[in-house]
Amino acid sequence: xxxxxxxxxxxxxxxxxxxxxxxxxxxxxxxxxxxxxxxxxxxxxxxxxxxxxxxxxxxxxxxxxxxxxxxxxxxxxxxxxxxxxxxxxxxxxxxxxxxxxxxxxxxxxxxxxxxxxxxxxxxxxxxxxxxxxxxxxxxxxxxxxxxxxxxxxxxxxxxxxxxxxxxxxxxxxxxxxxxxxxxxxxxxxxxxxxxxxxxxxxxxxxxxxxxxxxxxxxxxxxxxxxxx
Amino acid sequence: xxxxxxxxxxxxxxxxxxxxxxxxxxxxxxxxxxxxxxxxxxxxxxxxxxxxxxxxxxxxxxxxxxxxxxxxxxxxxxxxxxxxxxxxxxxxxxxxxxxxxxxxxxxxxxxxxxxxxxxxxxxxxxxxxxxxxxxxxxxxxxxxxxxxxxxxxxxxxxxxxxxxxxxxxxxxxxxxxxxxxxxxxxxxxxxxxxxxxxxxxxxxxxxxxxxxxxxxxxxxxxxxxxxxxxxxxxxx
Amino acid sequence: xxxxxxxxxxxxxxxxxxxxxxxxxxxxxxxxxxxxxxxxxxxxxxxxxxxxxxxxxxxxxxxxxxxxxxxxxxxxxxxxxxxxxxxxxxxxxxxxxxxxxxxxxxxxxxxxxxxxxxxxxxxxxxxxxxxxxxxxxxxxxxxxxxxxxxxxxxxxxxxxxxxxxxxxxxxxxxxxxxxxxxxxxxxxxxxxxxxxxxxxxxxxxxxxxxxxxxxxxxxxxxxxxxxxxxxxxxxxxxxxxxxxxxxxxxxxxxxxxxxxxxxxxx
Numbered sequence: 001x002x003x004x005x006x007x008x009x010x011x012x013x014x015x016x017x018x019x020x021x022x023x024x025x026x027x028x029x030x031x032x033x034x035x036x037x038x039x040x041x042x043x044x045x046x047x048x049x050x051x052x053x054x055x056x057x058x059x060x061x062x063x064x065x066x067x068x069x070x071x072x073x074x075x076x077x078x079x080x081x082x083x084x085x086x087x088x089x090x091x092x093x094x095x096x097x098x099x100x101x102x103x104x105x106x107x108x109x110x111x112x113x114x115x116x117x118x119x120x121x122x123x124x125x126x127x128x129x130x131x132x133x134x135x136x137x138x139x140x141x142x143x144x145x146x147x148x149x150x151x152x153x154x155x156x157x158x159x160x161x162x163x164x165x166x167x168x169x170x171x172x173x174x175x176x177x178x179x180x181x182x183x184x185x186x187x188x189x190x191x192x193x194x195x196x197x198x199x200x201x202x203x204x205x206x207x208x209x210x211x212x213x214x215x216x217x218x219x220x221x222x223x224x225x226x227x228x
Numbered sequence: 229x230x231x232x233x234x235x236x237x238x239x240x241x242x243x244x245x246x247x248x249x250x251x252x253x254x255x256x257x258x259x260x261x262x263x264x265x266x267x268x269x270x271x272x273x274x275x276x277x278x279x280x281x282x283x284x285x286x287x288x289x290x291x292x293x294x295x296x297x298x299x300x301x302x303x304x305x306x307x308x309x310x311x312x313x314x315x316x317x318x319x320x321x322x323x324x325x326x327x328x329x330x331x332x333x334x335x336x337x338x339x340x341x342x343x344x345x346x347x348x349x350x351x352x353x354x355x356x357x358x359x360x361x362x363x364x365x366x367x368x369x370x371x372x373x374x375x376x377x378x379x380x381x382x383x384x385x386x387x388x389x390x391x392x393x394x395x396x397x398x399x400x401x402x403x404x405x406x407x408x409x410x411x412x413x414x415x416x417x418x419x420x421x422x423x424x425x426x427x428x429x430x431x432x433x434x435x436x437x438x439x440x441x442x443x444x445x446x447x448x449x450x451x452x453x454x455x456x457x458x459x460x461x462x463x464x
Numbered sequence: 465x466x467x468x469x470x471x472x473x474x475x476x477x478x479x480x481x482x483x484x485x486x487x488x489x490x491x492x493x494x495x496x497x498x499x500x501x502x503x504x505x506x507x508x509x510x511x512x513x514x515x516x517x518x519x520x521x522x523x524x525x526x527x528x529x530x531x532x533x534x535x536x537x538x539x540x541x542x543x544x545x546x547x548x549x550x551x552x553x554x555x556x557x558x559x560x561x562x563x564x565x566x567x568x569x570x571x572x573x574x575x576x577x578x579x580x581x582x583x584x585x586x587x588x589x590x591x592x593x594x595x596x597x598x599x600x601x602x603x604x605x606x607x608x609x610x611x612x613x614x615x616x617x618x619x620x621x622x623x624x625x626x627x628x629x630x631x632x633x634x635x636x637x638x639x640x641x642x643x644x645x646x647x648x649x650x651x652x653x654x655x656x657x658x659x660x661x662x663x664x665x666x667x668x669x670x671x672x673x674x675x676x677x678x679x680x681x682x683x684x685x686x687x688x689x690x691x692x693x694x695x696x697x698x699x700x701x702x703x704x705x706x707x708x709x710x711x712x713x714x715x716x717x718x719x720x721x722x723x724x725x726x727x728x729x730x
Contacts, residue, residue, distance in 0.1 A: 010456045013366050014374030014415040041366040058369020071469050087278045087338045113470040144475040190479050253605050254517050255552050272550040300600040301507035301523030304639035309546055343550035
């Protein structure tokens with residue numbers, strides 16, 4: 001049976017999550033007669049009779065508006081083909097760059113192998129379209145990239161950024177979390193970046209514990225105390 | 229009619245002690261181990277991902293690609309590394325056992341790779357492989373209608389038994405050994421896969437399928453518990 | 465995004481120039497090592513090795529066969545490695561490609577040239593029957609340095625291996641029954657230790673990311689100060705000075721690795 005938001009239970013494909021006429025099948029579920037049956041592995045969540053599955057695993061599912069981190073795979077005559085960890089490659093057209101780019105200087109803006117923070121502005125049958133027009137987007141010049149399970153990203157960011165801000169403040173690093181599970185950490189020293197990496201790893205390992213923010217605060221106090 | 233005694237003393241409907249564990253290959257999207265007694269199988273799932281070469285892509289639905297392999301020292305007589313006709317057939321049969329539950333229409337032009345390695349063999353290897361693969365697919369977050377649970381049922385002379393081991397596979401008394409491998413959609417009475425070799429009447433076969441279905445219920449409980457406790461070895 | 469990006473590569477190099485690595489190790493430090501032996505019921509010897517997140521399975525099988533004409537009283541050795549697609553999205557199905565062939569051949573040389581296995585003691589009947597030792601290596605998860613992990617697995621599995629019973633009358637091996645004798649081995653462990661060059665630094669036991677950006681590598685098989693095999697791999701050149709450095713580094717590392725392994729195998 002699905003419990004309330006604060007007490008969610010892991011369900012497996014084919015398992016009956018809840019039974020009852022007035023329950024509605026949300027994402028990852030199907031209604032079979034009176035039963036809401038899970039169609040994938042994850043946490044069952046019921047809010048106002050809508051039952052959905054929050055995935056614990058699985059490859060990144062791209063969504064419009066997502067900010068992700070990708071790697072330039074190829075240059076075409078009018079843009080960059082970027083791998084964002086999905087089966088389909090995504091495309092960043094010249095027109096979605098905030099300044100004029102000459103067709104001959106594409107590789108000076110971004111070359112094969114470069115990483116960039118990009119935004120998904122459209123998904124259709126042809127593929128995924130990207131943009132770097134807003135603030136905070138564009139090529140990554142310095143820093144390190146950590147790969148995490150994309151399903152844990154909401155926890156790393158926290159409610160209204162509370163978790164990621166806690167980590168930034170305690171480590172003195174700039175951190176951009178891509179919805180596709182790639183996290184960019186940029187600090188002014190190796191120690192700070194490794195500390196941020198350690199903190200992020202801690203959050204992903206404990207992601208389904210309740211009161212995680214307090215636990216992370218405690219963890220930081222202890223880690224910093226040990227350093228003295 | 230004299231009832232046979234199983235060499236290891238098991239009851240007729242009793243499977244060997246089983247173990248299941250989910251999350252054993254960090255690189256994979258999903259992975260699991262399943263064992264029937266000394267038969268141990270591991271499975272790792274990669275995907276969904278773009279299918280190469282392009283001409284193999286199916287624009288209408290995705291592809292489930294299974295590969296079954298026995299490692300060289302899984303048996304007493306060393307197996308030369310490489311594929312065999314037997315492993316190719318079992319790979320295909322494994323695909324057929326799993327495809328009915330995988331919502332493959334969700335992934336046009338993509339492929340989900342399932343790799344199964346048999347680490348140790350004491351009969352019923354394809355069944356252990358299918359059980360591990362089903363858990364690995366779920367662990368990988370693949371949309372699925374159900375899990376798949378697989379078991380072997382044997383007929384030793386005239387007696388039906390659950391979960392055949394190597395000794396029983398070679399039974400020679402009376403009508404000898406009949407070995408039936410079968411896989412079910414765990415929550416339905418749907419038979420996804422069945423193969424047999426031996427000597428059996430259709431009445432006995434119907435009985436065997438019923439027996440197998442019963443046995444897979446316990447297997448399913450193990451698979452479910454392993455998925456709900458990733459990283460822990462579950463015994464049953 | 466399976467390949468390591470330029471950015472991560474640059475960061476790895478920056479850290480190395482400060483003597484640091486992503487996982488906090490020193491440049492000449494091995495990751496956490498776990499070894500389990502006797503994990504396979506049907507193998508004559510076996511081991512599972514975990515080096516950080518890299519995991520390999522090694523099995524020893526033995527068979528009675530005819531000796532080679534030029535060594536009528538010596539047993540045979542055959543080492544095979546499979547880099548399984550199960551262990552990494554980078555490995556494909558099919559016959560072994562170069563990386564798997566290289567692992568097999570290098571570990572073969574490490575074991576063979578060090579004379580770790582006393583092949584003369586594996587003679588059943590001179591000129592007619594000798595034991596062949598098969599060492600089969602399987603990757604279970606690749607996070608770099610499969611080669612050294614395979615080498616550790618090979619020696620651990622050999623230490624664990626017992627010669628099966630041989631029936632003189634039928635001239636067949638009776639698998640499942642032991643002769644009671646262990647495979648005859650020398651005392652010192654021959655180990656493969658690989659050093660990778662990243663810019664001006666040599667590192668030991670690279671993770672997959674570190675392997676991706678290394679320019680050259682040197683793998684040395686040695687036992688207690690005697691080098692029995694060596695392979696320089698990849699296409700980056702090394703100076704003679706760098707070569708001298710790496711010889712010293714690997715010799716120094718042998719002692720700590722060897723004692724770690726001996727401690728675990730007790």
